[in-house]
Amino acid sequence: MSVPTSRSYHHGDLYNALIIAAAELIEESGSLGFTMADAARRAGVSSAAPYRHFKDKDALLEAVTQLGFFALGESSRRIALSHENGSIDTIIALGQNYVAFVQEKAPFYDLMWGDIGTRAMDDEHFNRSASGFYVLEAAVGAYLNARNIKAVDKLDIAIKLWALVHGFAAISMSGKLPHFHPDADVAAMLDSSTRLFFAGLDTVSVSDR
Amino acid sequence: MSVPTSRSYHHGDLYNALIIAAAELIEESGSLGFTMADAARRAGVSSAAPYRHFKDKDALLEAVTQLGFFALGESSRRIALSHENGSIDTIIALGQNYVAFVQEKAPFYDLMWGDIGTRAMDDEHFNRSASGFYVLEAAVGAYLNARNIKAVDKLDIAIKLWALVHGFAAISMSGKLPHFHPDADVAAMLDSSTRLFFAGLDTVSVSDR
DNA sequence: TGTACATCAGTGAACGCGCGTTCACTGATGTAC
DNA sequence: TGTACATCAGTGAACGCGCGTTCACTGATGTAC
DSSP: OOOOOOOOOOSSOEEEHHHHHHHHHHHHTTEEEEHHHHHHHTSOOOOGGGOOOOHHHHHHHHHHHHHHHHHHHHHHHHHHHHOOOOOOHHHHHHHHHHHHHHHTTTTHHHHHSSSTTOOOHHHHHHHHHHHHHHHHHHHHHHHHHHTTOSSSSSHHHHHHHHHHHHHHHHHHHHTOOHHOOTTTTTHHHHHHHHHHHHHHHHHHHHHTT | OOOOOOOEEEEOOOOHHHHHHHHHHHHHTTOOOOOHHHHHHTTTTTTGGGGOOSHHHHHHHHHHHHHHHHHHHHHHHHHHHOOOOTOHHHHHHHHHHHHHHHHHHHHHHHHSSSSTTSSSHHHHHHHHHHHHHHHHHHHHHHHHHHOOOOSSSSHHHHHHHHHHHHHHHHHHHHHHHHHSSSSSSSSHHHHHHHEEEEHHHHHHHHHOO
């Protein structure tokens, strides 16, 4: 918020300051339409300074994207810790958190799921961006263990749930839902379809147990 | 392909020619990065001519977006007609068609689900853009009728299936899937999760019948 | 049927402006001796 | 501890260019009389 008044000629941590400045600008404006000069100004430096730390604007956006994935992963971990391990409630809460994250940070969605977020990344970056998914996969694994279901693959189930949840997030963000169903409640629909999905799973796995 | 050599000073149908030119450029380049001059050139007119028919570039993109929704709706109708009415196969085929459409027309996805496609539209445009969904809803209704399931709402189910399918489309397009599951088959996963979903529905509706 | 005139879809050239990026230069920092 | 020097993170100004859009003008079309 307040710019340090006693800043010296050298910033100290301009790299991170720029990432945060860009993220704030994106969040406040609700779009990716900030300029490098905007980000530099907010970080308290001239418009040429960012180029000491980022090759170009794309590189800065990539870093902001990583921050978005990190935030999603962190909030997923918090959700998992605050719910009973192995419960379906954990899985549902993770999905609702995902949807809420996308709704609250709509422009970040474009970053994370647009050209930049889906570009090829090295393993380290990928794993960081995927940490939220691994939380879901672990929650599914715990659920299957708790119920002693062995006939299904937790990775397979986690991907299917991810698709469901991501679809709800995308649809809700598109703003089209109220046209179809004026008082549709995404969180409730996500809850019931997750339960429906696991109920279906039971009919399959029961015969295998 | 071939520009009519005997074209007079007046084009005749420049409005539609520009929409098609823009759509082709998007498809060929795989991005939305064409210029108004590109579209005009392809339609065989000068770069100022488009402004007789479209207020600005956004208006042209909106028209292309409508074309995308129309194409999706048409292919959905074809799928529905070529499968047994009331069958789960129809529903699955509609989903797989949706995913294939998004994969094949990736840049159109950005148009249809980005800023432009999700902008407020009048009822006529909305209904045209939603015609694919109505095909799915009808297929769900036919399925429920055929099985004499009355306890569930076809609109509710259709939205949930839409979310699932859309999620698979988005995830598959992001290119991240192979990182998690090297030989994941989206069409097969969509098939099995749709069946799982309806199996779950049976466990609910059985008790109501 | 022929001429005058309004209308409007085209042309070609240029404008303008936003913004990413570069350039020559400067101020601060740290380290060798 | 003090001085010289390499290093590098900053500055301020400007460049350049891509591209959407406008402008004055022209060619074709259709209709009134």
